[in-house]
Amino acid sequence: MLALPVVNLKNKVSATEWQIRVDLAACYRLIAMHGWDDLIYTHISARIPGTEHVLINAFGLRFDEITASNLVKIDMAGNIVDADCPFEFNPAGFTIHSAIHQARHDEMCVLHVHCNEAVAVASLQEGLLPISQYAMFALASLSYHDYEGLAVNEDEKLRLQQDLGDKNFMLLRNHGAITLGKTIGDAFMHMYDLIRACQIQIQVLSTGSKPVLVEQSIVDGIKAQANIVHTGLTGGQKAWPAMLRRVYQADASFAQ
Template identity: 55%
Template structure:
């Protein structure tokens, strides 16, 4: 992405949209940095600020560590481009995202991954177990959606939305992980915690001994504890530091 291309896109959008583009591109770059990407597959989408139902999504075929603010493609809920772009998108990949964005006005960002640890836990009948502090955060509001094959059919949307309900964490059975939130920072932090909980679970299970579960009353009190731990700022507490990390690495998200 040349500086000329970056300036051209930046001049065509509002300041708030550009900020969303920068944060969403950073989220893609961070997913790649943490090794959670699956080549060019999976998606992270974010609503463009304003009254229109417009969203930003990755250009299909671009690796997550290559994605920039200006390369993100602006589309509507039917995956039609609403702003000229030299890049295409994967319409089928937006099926899950469009369903959630349309049903949940609070889901400004939807993050879906195929990490090996996430897929492994999604294949376990009991799902995520309450065996670590990390697991308690998603368990305070976790849903599951059974596997129906590749997410290509519109009729699956209603079932996905029903299963998600009002939760912000979802395990897609035999498929992967999903988080949604009001901000990109919150969606990323939620995914970080969910992914770490899956990693810990697999390590604990590999030990071959009986596991100790956290008592139910502690799990029930986690929602209030989350606000206290993050000073009610949520992902915004860690996000500036994550952006500084990307800047040190020379990530292209601001372009």
């Protein structure tokens, strides 16, 4: 068994950065608890306010091994900021995250998963359908990006940015899903809604019966309602303290 390097950055970074590290580590643990992780792959990143620095997971660690201290701080060029950092990060994953952070300074957190249901719906010609209430939240701000192979080409970044636009939900064709949030809690709740929508769609379509689709006029009116329900103190941030309590109860080591 290979032991992980032990690092402790508490009281060595600003209070703001430390809180972001704790929230981001909690989000990684929640993704693992929900079964949305993919071995050591996929990423959640968060920008440190007032900087061009981003926190991301160390490559090679499971999501249930992520802690506030072992998150890696990198700049927009993909350089590790802390010279004594004992970890590396996945450059392929950073291609996607850097593209989004560079284009969307209005959002702090970018969450990317490969869970089966999201890949399945992203691989359907019709994409996400207006079948459930969960789908309404995503459809209010949803975009798509076509598959171009492994995300290692710099020239894909512009196309990804153009496809994303001002949306906060994205289905990557044949690949997975992305959500954005002004806080880590908002990004998590957006992903929760998107994955639940995909799960329900797959379950409904598996019955072989014709689904009842919500009328487009209702879908069009959902965005304002979704902004009330899942953003700010009545949305992601209202649910986030409860999610933090869940992670603390399961294993408080994430906050080290």
